[in-house]
Amino acid sequence: MPRVRRSKANDEEVSTVARGVTPYFLRLYVAGSTPKSTQAIQIVKDLCASFPRGRFKYEVIDLYQAPGLARQDNIVAVPCLVKVHPAPRRAFVGITENTNRMILKLGLPIRGNHRSETKRR
Numbered sequence: 001m002p003r004v005r006r007s008k009a010n011d012e013e014v015s016t017v018a019r020g021v022t023p024y025f026l027r028l029y030v031a032g033s034t035p036k037s038t039q040a041i042q043i044v045k046d047l048c049a050s051f052p053r054g055r056f057k058y059e060v061i062d063l064y065q066a067p068g069l070a071r072q073d074n075i076v077a078v079p080c081l082v083k084v085h086p087a088p089r090r091a092f093v094g095i096t097e098n099t100n101r102m103i104l105k106l107g108l109p110i111r112g113n114h115r116s117e118t119k120r121r
Contacts, residue, residue, distance in 0.1 A: 024108060025085040026058040031078045040079035040095035047099050
């Protein structure tokens with residue numbers, strides 16, 4: 001059985017998350033390296049970076065490379081951001097620069113470097 005090597009970076013990331021706090025796991029589905037896909041990846045990176053280190057983990061899945069994975073999360077349109085863990089699973093189709101909207105729709109914690117938007121009447 002091969003040995004798994006742990007890096008110091010992984011240890012530091014795990015230690016930055018408070019005990020008893022479950023990190024959120026997001027999955028971003030994109031189709032190829034289109035400008036829209038590239039923009040979606042950057043928006044999700046920025047979203048995750050606005051929270052404490054280790055609080056969010058994400059993976060990017062290119063449906064051209066792994067088309068079978070779309071069935072797993074019932075993906076019918078891309079880009080699509082899915083909150084996989086913790087439950088309940090939620091999805092946000094289409095990526096917007098309005099990260100507050102994504103946070104609310106996915107049921108993510110409000111804390112971070114996000115400014116709350118106020119509605120004007």
